[in-house]
Amino acid sequence: xxxxxxxxxxxxxxxxxxxxxxxxxxxxxxxxxxxxxxxxxxxxxxxxxxxxxxxxxxxxxxxxxxxxxxxxxxxxxxxxxxxxxxxxxxxxxxxxxxxxxxxxxxxxxxxxxxxxxxxxxxxxxxxxxxxxxxxxxxxxxxxxxxxxxxxxxxxxxxxxxxxxxxxxxxxxxxxxxxxxxxxxxxxxxxxxxxxxxxxxxxxxxxxxxxxxxxxxxxxxxxxxxxxxxxxxxxxxxxxxxxxxxxxxxxxxxxxxxxxxxxxxxxxxxxxxxxxxxxxxxxxxxxxxxxxxxxxxxxxxxxxxxxxxxxxxxxxxxxxxxxxxxxxxxxxxxxxxxxxxx
Amino acid sequence: xxxxxxxxxxxxxxxxxxxxxxxxxxxxxxxxxxxxxxxxxxxxxxxxxxxxxxxxxxxxxxxxxxxxxxxxxxxxxxxxxxxxxxxxxxxxxxxxxxxxxxxxxxxxxxxxxxxxxxxxxxxxxxxxxxxxxxxxxxxxxxxxxxxxxxxxxxxxxxxxxxxxxxxxxxxxxxxxxxxxxxxxxxxxxxxxxxxxxxxxxxxxxxxxxxxxxxxxxxxxxxxxxxxxxxxxxxxxxxxxxxxxxxxxxxxxxxxxxxxxxxxxxxxxxxxxxxxxxxxxxxxxxxxxxxxxxxxxxxxxxxxxxxxxxxxxxxxxxxxxxxxxxxxxxxxxxxxxxxxxx
DNA sequence: TATGTCAAGTTAAACGTTTAACTAAATATA
DNA sequence: TATATTTAGTTAAACGTTTAACTTGACATA
Numbered sequence: 001x002x003x004x005x006x007x008x009x010x011x012x013x014x015x016x017x018x019x020x021x022x023x024x025x026x027x028x029x030x031x032x033x034x035x036x037x038x039x040x041x042x043x044x045x046x047x048x049x050x051x052x053x054x055x056x057x058x059x060x061x062x063x064x065x066x067x068x069x070x071x072x073x074x075x076x077x078x079x080x081x082x083x084x085x086x087x088x089x090x091x092x093x094x095x096x097x098x099x100x101x102x103x104x105x106x107x108x109x110x111x112x113x114x115x116x117x118x119x120x121x122x123x124x125x126x127x128x129x130x131x132x133x134x135x136x137x138x139x140x141x142x143x144x145x146x147x148x149x150x151x152x153x154x155x156x157x158x159x160x161x162x163x164x165x166x167x168x169x170x171x172x173x174x175x176x177x178x179x180x181x182x183x184x185x186x187x188x189x190x191x192x193x194x195x196x197x198x199x200x201x202x203x204x205x206x207x208x209x210x211x212x213x214x215x216x217x218x219x220x221x222x223x224x225x226x227x228x229x230x231x232x233x234x235x236x237x238x239x240x241x242x243x244x245x246x247x248x249x250x251x252x253x254x255x256x257x258x259x260x261x262x263x264x265x266x267x268x269x270x271x272x273x274x275x276x277x278x279x280x281x282x283x284x285x286x287x288x289x290x291x292x293x294x295x296x297x298x299x300x301x302x303x304x305x306x307x308x309x310x311x312x313x314x315x316x317x318x319x320x321x322x323x324x325x326x327x328x329x330x331x332x333x334x335x336x337x338x339x340x341x
Numbered sequence: 342x343x344x345x346x347x348x349x350x351x352x353x354x355x356x357x358x359x360x361x362x363x364x365x366x367x368x369x370x371x372x373x374x375x376x377x378x379x380x381x382x383x384x385x386x387x388x389x390x391x392x393x394x395x396x397x398x399x400x401x402x403x404x405x406x407x408x409x410x411x412x413x414x415x416x417x418x419x420x421x422x423x424x425x426x427x428x429x430x431x432x433x434x435x436x437x438x439x440x441x442x443x444x445x446x447x448x449x450x451x452x453x454x455x456x457x458x459x460x461x462x463x464x465x466x467x468x469x470x471x472x473x474x475x476x477x478x479x480x481x482x483x484x485x486x487x488x489x490x491x492x493x494x495x496x497x498x499x500x501x502x503x504x505x506x507x508x509x510x511x512x513x514x515x516x517x518x519x520x521x522x523x524x525x526x527x528x529x530x531x532x533x534x535x536x537x538x539x540x541x542x543x544x545x546x547x548x549x550x551x552x553x554x555x556x557x558x559x560x561x562x563x564x565x566x567x568x569x570x571x572x573x574x575x576x577x578x579x580x581x582x583x584x585x586x587x588x589x590x591x592x593x594x595x596x597x598x599x600x601x602x603x604x605x606x607x608x609x610x611x612x613x614x615x616x617x618x619x620x621x622x623x624x625x626x627x628x629x630x631x632x633x634x635x636x637x638x639x640x641x642x643x644x645x646x647x648x649x650x651x652x653x654x655x656x657x658x659x660x661x662x663x664x665x666x667x668x669x670x671x672x673x674x675x676x677x678x679x680x681x682x
Numbered sequence: 683t684a685t686g687t688c689a690a691g692t693t694a695a696a697c698g699t700t701t702a703a704c705t706a707a708a709t710a711t712a
Numbered sequence: 713t714a715t716a717t718t719t720a721g722t723t724a725a726a727c728g729t730t731t732a733a734c735t736t737g738a739c740a741t742a
Contacts, residue, residue: 004728015692020730027731030690051457052728055396056697062403062435070424076417083411083438092456094403095436097424115433116392228625258625265629283626284569284599288606290631345698356722361700368701371720393698397727 003044012040023048054116063091063311064112066105068125068148070097074254074281074300075123078146081304082121089312091118100125100221113139119311123147127190142314144307149190156310157328158303162191165296165333166198169250169278172294173341174206178248178276182214182240184233184260185252192217192252195280199250214246218256226255233259241267247275248341254281261293276341280333291339303331344385353381364389395457404432404652405453407446409466409489411438415595415622415641416464419487422645423462430653432459441466441562454480460652464488468531483655485648490531497651498669499644503532506637506674507539510591510619513635514682515547519589519617523555523581525574525601526593533558533593536621540591554585559597567596574600582608588616589682595622602630617682621674632680644672 009016014033021027022037029037040046054060063086067075083093094117098105105125112120113135120143122132129150136143144156166183173181183199185192196215203210216236219226233251237260240246249264251257257279264271271277271291279286282297306329317324350357355374362368363378370378381387395401404427408416424434435458439446446466453461454476461484463473470491477484485497507524514522524540526533537556544551557577560567574592578601581587590605592598598620605612612618612632620627623638647670658665 005730006728016729017693017731018691021691024730027691028689033690047455049457049728050455051392051396051399051401052697053730055392055699055727056729056731058392058697060392065436070421071418073414073417076414076420077412079417079420079436080411080438083436087437092435092437094433095406095420095424096433097421114388114391116390229628258629261629285624285626285629287570288599288602288626288630346700347698357699358701358723359721362721365700369720374720390698393727394700396697396729397699397701399727 002049003046004049005046007044008037008040008046011044012036058116059118060116061091062117063093063119063121063308064096064109064115064117065093065121066096066098066108066112067123068098068100068105069123070095070099072255073283074298075147077300078123078304078307081301081306082308083304084301085305085308086312089308091308091312093121093308098125102126102128106131110135113141117141119315120144121146121307121311124150140318142311142318144311144314146303146307147191154326156307156314156326158307158310159191159194159328159330160298160303161330161333162194163198163201165280165298165335166195166250166252167202168198168333168335169280169294169296170199170202171205172335172337173248173250173276173278174202174208176276176341179206179208180211180214180244180246181208181248181250182216182244182246183250183252184236184240184256185215185217186233186255187220188217195252211244213244214240216240218259228255228258229262231259234263236260237263238267241269241275249275249277251277251279254279254283257281257293261289271340278341282334282336286336287338289340293340294338295336297334297336299331299333306331343390344387345390346387348385349378349381349387352385353377399457400459401457402432403458404434404460404462404649405437405450405456405458406434406462407437407439407449407453408464409439409441409446410464411436411440413596414624415639416488418641419464419645419648422642422647423649424645425642426646426649427653430649432649432653434462439466443467443469447472451476454482458482460656461485462487462648462652465491481659483652483659485652485655487644487648488532495667497648497655497667499648499651500532500535500669500671501639501644502671502673503535504539504542506621506639506676507536507591507593508543509539509674509676510621510635510637511540511543512546513676513678514589514591514617514619515543515549517617517682520547520549521552521555521585521587522549522589522591523557523585523587524591524593525577525581525597526556526558527574527596528561529558536593552585555581555587557581559600569596569599570603572600575604577601578604579608582610582616590616590618592618592620595620595624598622598634602634612681619682623675623677627677628679630681634681635679636677638675638677640672640674647672 005016005019009019019037022029022034086093096108102125120141123146146158183196218232233256251260278294280296282295286293286295346357346360350360360378363370363375427434437449443466461482464487487499524537559573574597592601610616619635621637623636627634627636
């Protein structure tokens with residue numbers, strides 16, 4: 001059987017309190033006594049029982065990360081950054097995939113909140129947070145949202161500079177002489193609409209009339225459920241190319257890129273000669289296509305790190321009863337120009 | 342303050358034991374009594390304190406997943422499958438990235454073992470497991486290895502059919518008339534050597550002499566530390582192409598693919614006309630390069646699911662004292678032929 | 683000398699559950 | 713009828729830590 005603090009105390013000839021104080025450094029102890037304790041610890045190969053400690057202290061050092069689509073590399077990279085950051089604060093992420101399914105998300109959040117996590121980071125499936133607000137009323141667990149906006153900002157949120165990113169992308173197309181530019185988003189959500197807003201802004205600024213037919217959204221599924229190569233995005237692209245005189249396409253994220261670009265390839269349409277192409281979300285793969293694809297790079301790892309920081313800081317602030325107003329943080333994007341435009 | 346089981350018991354007019362029995366269904370209770378309990382639970386909005394339960398039951402329902410390179414999509418996909426599977430068993434994964442650093446891996450494993458996880462899944466950085474065996478002697482936590490082999494198999498292991506996969510790839514090149522075929526692995530480890538073994542097997546079978554100069558390995562870093570486009574793999578490829586009459590390249594995984602293919606692109610070498618190309622690890626991106634790349638597809642999600650299953654089954658077996666011999670599971674690969682060969 | 687302060691350690695309660703062992707009543711068995 | 717069994721519930725210990733409150737003795741202060 002594993003030794004407990006009691007055995008250590010006995011062997012060292014002190015009380016369990018003293019052992020605890022030595023181990024945690026929470027109170028002054030004579031060096032000599034400390035040595036006795038440490039000797040006993042070594043001799044017994046004592047290891048603290050973290051279950052008991054967590055129970056006693058009422059904390060778990062765990063952060064739930066509930067992500068709408070873990071099969072999407074964008075969110076995988078957020079997880080990467082989050083893990084990195086939490087590590088530094090002594091926390092660990094529990095990974096959960098809600099597969100773009102509100103019900104799964106709800107069940108998991110409920111379950112997690114009941115599992116005594118110390119904080120929660122959510123990349124939500126939709127912008128409807130009413131259920132969450134309800135749940136969170138009973139638990140005072142800090143929550144940080146990533147990638148999608150909550151209505152009202154009464155939580156911390158981490159987002160990309162979507163409007164600016166979209167604006168830059170479309171502006172660069174306009175500068176190259178394009179006027180008939182389509183925007184294809186993976187689905188209709190606040191993030192895609194922001195990127196669409198950037199698209200509109202660039203057009204407006206250039207005095208180009210906005211054609212609502214040029215703005216398209218795909219359906220609602222996660223990468224793993226989705227037929228990336230021949231799904232709704234693919235069809236939208238075909239429809240656009242066949243029926244409208246567009247000369248450039250701006251896709252709203254990596255998912256949209258795959259379907260759209262695949263159509264162009266299959267149809268034998270030359271990029272950028274016939275149609276110029278630029279996308280949101282960068283990846284090293286984009287330099288291996290022909291032509292290599294221009295992109296508005298996001299920084300998912302950085303977003304994950306920021307989310308981790310926010311949630312940890314809020315935990316600390318709560319413990320110490322420090323005021324800590326909610327923040328909405330925008331992570332800048334970066335235009336990466338390659339051959340496709 | 343959150344209500345405890347005691348308040349529920351008082352309100353329902355029963356003992357805490359009864360409440361526990363009702364909530365867990367661990368003992369027969371009259372329907373009437375059960376109703377009283379449930380009413381009290383509803384009225385107080387009681388939620389069990391999982392910290393207390395975990396402590397009492399000595400389990401955490403958590404599985405540590407320590408992965409050598411979380412920035413590599415292959416491992417991200419393993420994480421995806423693992424999460425899926427654990428879910429079904431009522432467990433959750435804690436995600437940890439060891440960044441191909443043995444020290445980080447050791448620290449994390451130690452820390453996790455001290456954190457009362459119920460099981461451990463490791464995609465290890467090296468094949469040196471002596472430290473692990475030592476650590477695990479004190480904890481009886483089930484461990485499952487993925488992607489890299491432990492010497493001796495005294496644990497569960499999940500691997501791809503690497504030899505067979507490599508064999509199929511090279512065989513398909515030979516069938517297309519190639520004889521001067523290079524193998525480029527990302528680094529020297531058991532997995533890469535197995536794929537190299539498949540390469541040798543195919544050559545031997547075809548009576549083609551093996552030229553050791555045609556077998557190359559890159560360095561040792563994780564994706565995020567690595568210069569994928571212009572790293573050691575890139576240099577190996579250049580050296581091979583310039584100095585040897587090779588007509589085909591087989592790369593050992595996605596990392597090797599990026600460096601090698603990027604060299605071919607930059608050097609303007611036509612694929613497959615000048616050099617045929619096939620790789621281990623599939624991805625939808627491979628159909629978007631020009632030419633689209635043939636690959637030996639692994640099934641990382643499936644590997645993650647199997648790892649999850651193994652670890653959960655072993656936990657159950659241990660609890661019930663059931664004999665459960667260690668398993669080495671090989672997941673079949675699949676040859677996906679595209680334009681590059 | 684009387685009093686106060688400080689350091690170093692101890693005592694014991696508390697955290698919220700689960701569960702083995704027990705009780706009491708009801709029912710079955712011979 | 714006497715005895716055994718079953719059912720439905722209770723009692724209280726146990727899990728391993730942390731920590732507030734207390735004790736004791738040494739030293740400082742007036």
